[in-house]
Amino acid sequence: MFDVAIIGGGPAGLSAAVTASVRNKKVAIFDSSNFSPHLRKAWMVHNYLGLANITGEELMNKFVEHAMSFKPEVIKSKVIGITEGEGGFTIGTAGEIYQAKTIILSVGTSHSETMNGERDFLGKGVSYCATCDGYFYKGKVVAAVSTIPSALEEVEYLAEICSEVKFLPLYKLTEAPKHSNITVISDKPTGITGTDRVTGLSTTGEYQPVQGVFIFRETDPIENLLPDLQLRGKSILVDEQMSTNIAGLFAAGDCTGQPYQISRATGQGLVAAIGAVSYLAKNFK
Numbered sequence: 001m002f003d004v005a006i007i008g009g010g011p012a013g014l015s016a017a018v019t020a021s022v023r024n025k026k027v028a029i030f031d032s033s034n035f036s037p038h039l040r041k042a043w044m045v046h047n048y049l050g051l052a053n054i055t056g057e058e059l060m061n062k063f064v065e066h067a068m069s070f071k072p073e074v075i076k077s078k079v080i081g082i083t084e085g086e087g088g089f090t091i092g093t094a095g096e097i098y099q100a101k102t103i104i105l106s107v108g109t110s111h112s113e114t115m116n117g118e119r120d121f122l123g124k125g126v127s128y129c130a131t132c133d134g135y136f137y138k139g140k141v142v143a144a145v146s147t148i149p150s151a152l153e154e155v156e157y158l159a160e161i162c163s164e165v166k167f168l169p170l171y172k173l174t175e176a177p178k179h180s181n182i183t184v185i186s187d188k189p190t191g192i193t194g195t196d197r198v199t200g201l202s203t204t205g206e207y208q209p210v211q212g213v214f215i216f217r218e219t220d221p222i223e224n225l226l227p228d229l230q231l232r233g234k235s236i237l238v239d240e241q242m243s244t245n246i247a248g249l250f251a252a253g254d255c256t257g258q259p260y261q262i263s264r265a266t267g268q269g270l271v272a273a274i275g276a277v278s279y280l281a282k283n284f285k
């Protein structure tokens with residue numbers, strides 16, 4: 001059980017980790033990439049106070065070094081879902097589940113759009129994790145839609161369980177799948193159809209009758225993490241303490257809206273960590 005679980009290790013998440021660690025809390029950082037691919041792309045950062053003319057890569061490395069000096073637990077996995085329970089939250093990744101008393105969401109921006117029907121059939125045939133849910137589709141026909149080459153391993157795993165995998169890679173496929181029951185389809189998916197459960201996938205070409213649809217993306221739309229989370233447009237709605245509409249759940253950085261800037265992200269990370277610490281003091285004696 002972590003005191004503070006931070007989802008996303010960019011400037012906002014690492015700043016939150018420093019402050020929560022300084023306040024002696026047991027901190028976990030979940031990060032699915034090499035800590036902020038966004039900031040690492042910045043050729044030169046001119047407006048971060050006290051560190052003029054530094055590359056995004058150098059600045060991010062400094063942030064990582066500082067945060068790691070407090071020895072938080074680092075979990076290099078994508079968080080797929082969060083559920084509220086008595087006494088805290090359960091955090092799900094592809095292979096594991098974790099528990100935390102409070103959560104700070106600092107996942108940055110996601111440009112992913114949900115597919116038509118995706119939300120309606122979540123848990124009713126739509127899944128984001130082959131390892132977690134693949135077994136339920138033993139002997140069945142499923143579709144796998146992927147925007148990331150690294151998910152090919154999950155697609156191959158599905159082929160070991162399912163009778164057929166209709167694979168729609170939304171990128172240039174450079175290696176052919178190994179299993180012969182994987183059918184590569186170059187059409188684009190347009191929507192998931194069904195009644196009480198998924199029955200098919202509409203595409204720009206032929207309709208594909210399937211019993212499940214697995215979707216693999218680098219980052220998911222925020223609302224996929226926690227369906228009850230209140231948004232304002234595409235950003236998480238927060239108050240001045242960076243609290244969301246869910247008690248014990250805080251948010252910081254680009255995921256809370258514009259301007260998308262490092263100083264705003266680090267400042268909000270600090271405020272969210274202080275909010276989490278005072279929530280712990282009030283609710284966990």
Ligand SMILES: Cc1cc2nc3c(=O)[nH]c(=O)nc-3n(C[C@H](O)[C@H](O)[C@H](O)COP(=O)(O)OP(=O)(O)OC[C@H]3O[C@@H](n4cnc5c(N)ncnc54)[C@H](O)[C@@H]3O)c2cc1C
Nearest residue numbers: 008010011012032033036042078079108253254260261262
């Ligand atoms: C090219 C470029 C140049 C920029 N230049 C500047 C500049 O000069 N000055 C400035 O102030 N700002 C600049 N920015 C903006 C700045 O990079 C962002 O404002 C800042 O990185 C936001 O920090 P963040 O922590 O909110 O999100 P991010 O830095 O995006 O970090 C989010 C992290 O969360 C991880 N994550 C997401 N979803 C999950 C999940 N489900 N599970 C686990 N981990 C997850 C991601 O992998 C990522 O590591 C620039 C951005 C770009 C792209």
